Amino acid sequence: MAHIVPFRAFRYDPRRVNPAHCVTQPYDKITPTMQEGYYRADPHNLVRIILGKREPDAPDNNVYTRAAAYFRDWRREGALMQDPEPSIYVYSQRFRVPGESTELERKGFIALGRIEDYSANVVFRHEQTLAKPKADRLELLRATRAHFGQIFMLYDDSGEIDDLLSPAGPPDTQVQDEYEVEHRMWRVSDPQLIALLRGKMDDKKLIIADGHHRYETALTYRNERRGAGSSGTPLPGQPTNTARAAERPEAPHDLVMMTFINMNSRGLVVLPTHRVVHGLSSFSGTEFVRKASNYFKVEEVDASVDAGRATALLRQAGRVGTAILAVTSERDFLLHSPRAERSFFAGLSPRQESLDVVQLHKVLLENVLALSEESIRNQENISYVRDVGEAIERVRTGGANVAFLMNPVRMAQVRDIAFNGEVLPQKSTDFFPKLLSGLTVYALE
Numbered sequence: 553m554a555h556i557v558p559f560r561a562f563r564y565d566p567r568r569v570n571p572a573h574c575v576t577q578p579y580d581k582i583t584p585t586m587q588e589g590y591y592r593a594d595p596h597n598l599v600r601i602i603l604g605k606r607e608p609d610a611p612d613n614n615v616y617t618r619a620a621a622y623f624r625d626w627r628r629e630g631a632l633m634q635d636p637e638p639s640i641y642v643y644s645q646r647f648r649v650p651g652e653s654t655e656l657e658r659k660g661f662i663a664l665g666r667i668e669d670y671s672a673n674v675v676f677r678h679e680q681t682l683a684k685p686k687a688d689r690l691e692l693l694r695a696t697r698a699h700f701g702q703i704f705m706l707y708d709d710s711g712e713i714d715d716l717l718s719p720a721g722p723p724d725t726q727v728q729d730e731y732e733v734e735h736r737m738w739r740v741s742d743p744q745l746i747a748l749l750r751g752k753m754d755d756k757k758l759i760i761a762d763g764h765h766r767y768e769t770a771l772t773y774r775n776e777r778r779g780a781g782s783s784g785t786p787l788p789g790q791p792t793n794t795a796r797a798a799e800r801p802e803a804p805h806d807l808v809m810m811t812f813i814n815m816n817s818r819g820l821v822v823l824p825t826h827r828v829v830h831g832l833s834s835f836s837g838t839e840f841v842r843k844a845s846n847y848f849k850v851e852e853v854d855a856s857v858d859a860g861r862a863t864a865l866l867r868q869a870g871r872v873g874t875a876i877l878a879v880t881s882e883r884d885f886l887l888h889s890p891r892a893e894r895s896f897f898a899g900l901s902p903r904q905e906s907l908d909v910v911q912l913h914k915v916l917l918e919n920v921l922a923l924s925e926e927s928i929r930n931q932e933n934i935s936y937v938r939d940v941g942e943a944i945e946r947v948r949t950g951g952a953n954v955a956f957l958m959n960p961v962r963m964a965q966v967r968d969i970a971f972n973g974e975v976l977p978q979k980s981t982d983f984f985p986k987l988l989s990g991l992t993v994y995a996l997e
Contacts, residue, residue, distance in 0.1 A: 554756040555666040558638035561992035572727040575990035598990035616695035658819030664807040676970040701989035703763035804996040835953040837880035848887040859941035
């Protein structure tokens with residue numbers, strides 16, 4: 553099943569640069585303000601590669617060619633140094649969930665994983681992807697021939713694998729990000745431990761938690777290279793005298809950098825992503841409630857609800873089923889006990905229908921507000937917001953028509969949806985915290 557491989561990562565050399573000033577959040581979580589801050593932080597900040605500034609570009613000088621040049625120059629200068637031995641990298645994140653005080657730890661490991669077609673039933677997705685982000689990532693991969701961030705992969709385990717990942721001594725890398733998350737990483741090159749770990753991962757199926765677009769980009773690139781007849785040079789560290797020798801040795805493009813985390817870990821946190829609808833010239837809160845009442849039981853709540861009260865209301869109502877809080881400029885409503893006809897969910901399973909986010913999309917967004925699936929995919933009248941207070945504020949200040957607040961999707965629901973070959977709407981899950989980009993870099997050549 554899950555086939556993992558140690559590798560010689562490129563990493564920022566702390567003797568030349570401060571890694572804390574060079575690593576970043578994943579490319580799709582970098583706002584324009586964050587991008588500016590990363591540019592100021594250090595000339596070697598990874599943002600120049602994964603999300604460079606677009607200038608008046610030409611075929612020989614554009615955001616992708618500049619990214620490739622930065623990567624080449626940083627290796628030549630020694631800002632990025634390649635580890636001497638094939639290794640895996642234990643990765644720990646200590647954090648507090650926004651709005652809570654308890655510290656949690658999420659631990660996993662970074663290694664290469666074999667890229668699998670979804671039809672092989674080894675790697676499972678849980679969300680849809682969009683063509684535009686994949687086209688952008690593919691151009692970057694073609695230009696740099698490297699992976700700078702990890703695909704966040706989940707596997708199911710009793711904790712035995714986590715018990716193996718307890719390195720002694722101080723971490724090789726330790727940084728704190730802008731969300732006060734402490735990231736620590738240890739390099740592990742012991743061949744016996746790596747072989748044991750690989751054996752224990754052999755029977756695992758994997759769910760993509762974050763990185764669907766990058767995974768499918770890597771899959772497309774792999775197919776391109778295979779179609780061009782490129783086999784590449786097998787990576788060092790692959791077995792030659794074990795049962796694995798019967799497998800076809802991977803070329804570098806057959807693999808992608810992944811972080812593997814146990815889906816049963818107490819430190820695995822899924823946050824909700826709320827929907828904020830804007831730009832509807834004819835929106836009426838009264839009319840919205842009238843239409844929504846055909847499909848939900850609707851209860852008006854205190855119009856002065858704040859982030860804390862909204863979260864508490866949702867948590868309480870969500871204990872017995874679907875709960876969605878609709879915030880308008882003057883009145884707020886709790887929607888629960890859905891009763892829309894099955895025809896609203898054509899092509900979806902009862903598992904999918906039971907999810908709050910599916911009820912929201914299929915009933916409220918597509919039917920009550922008459923937003924098309926295409927407009928939702930293109931985010932024409934909808935924004936996705938993690939912070940409850942921010943979502944409420946946008947409505948209260950007149951910047952949006954209505955905010956829909958939700959409870960998070962549970963990990964068990966994600967698992968069941970994915971393993972049954974089904975998907976959730978875009979941005980249904982927000983795994984917190986994110987994996988930093990630039991802690992390790994996988995160069996294909």
